[in-house]
Amino acid sequence: MLRVLVADDQDLFRGGFAMILNAQADFTVVGEAADGAEAVRAATELCPDVVLMDIRMPGMDGIEATERIxxxxxxxxxxxxxxxxxxxxYEALRAGASGFLLKDIRRDELAAAVRVVAAGESLLAPTVTRRLIEDLVLRPNHGVAPRLAARLSELTGREAETLRLVARGLSNAEIAGEMVVSEYTVKSHVSRILTKLGLRDRVQAVVFAYESGLVVAGGP
Structure with a gap:
């Protein structure tokens, strides 16, 4: 059973999302929050698997709340x-968000999105293209890239290749096909990559791949 916390300052949206998710057999909404500070407290106390987070909320906004959670x-x-x-x-990804969707999403898409994120995958709205991530990592980083590039030495050759394919947006199944290995092997590579580099999920892995220079924006 996936535990979900819903944070939104508008009762209509908050209640609607909670109702949609509670109607799913594999979800339980463990709490609701009307602002960022309340969301942080609830996430700490209730230990949800996924937090649905609004961005614009009074007091502490969703970006800061995401970073703290x-x-x-x-x-x-x-x-x-x-x-x-x-x-x-940009700010949501930097704060550690695993997904970004617009509120006009259909109810079946919402449930599917929560499942994807809970499984450790990244998820961006269809209107949010790879260009946005490339733009993000092309911004001045004041010497961060060399430090990150040095950390690539922690990865084996196969792990580095897996990370490169993850950054290209390939799924585990597609990566398995490219590397001629099983999906289980790909999952193992991804898990070790996240552990070695201290990353939370595939979104952060993609950003790391670009910032470290492993993948070049606009390249193959």
Whole structure:
């Protein structure tokens, strides 16, 4: 049973999302929060698997709440917003969000999105393309890239190749086909990559691959 926390300052959205998810046989909504600070407290106390997080909330916003939740819990954060603005995507990914969707998503898509994020996969709205991630990592990083590049030496050759394919947006099945290995082997590679590099999920792995120079924006 997947445990979900819903954080949104609007009662209508919060209640609607909770109702949709509670109707699913494999979900239970363990709590609701009306602002970021309340979301952080609830995530710490209730230990949800996934937090549905609004961005614009009074007091502590969803970006700061996401950063705090990711720092102190193992919950995956799925950001939901009405605003399809690049800067929100950047900030949400930087804060540790595993997914980013617009609030006009259909109910079946919402449930599927929660399952994907809970399984450790990354999820971006269809309107959020790889270009956004490339733009993100091409911003000035004040010397971060060399430090990150040095950490690539922690990976084996097969792990580095797996990370490169993850950054290209391939699924585990597609990576298995490219590398001629089983999906189980790919999952093992991805798990070791995240552990060695201290990353939470595939979203952070993609960003790391670009920032470290393993993958070049606009390249193959």
């Amino acid at each position: 990711c720092a102190v819990t193992s919950a995956k954060v799925l950001v939901l917003t009405m605003f399809d603005l690049d800067e929100y995507v």
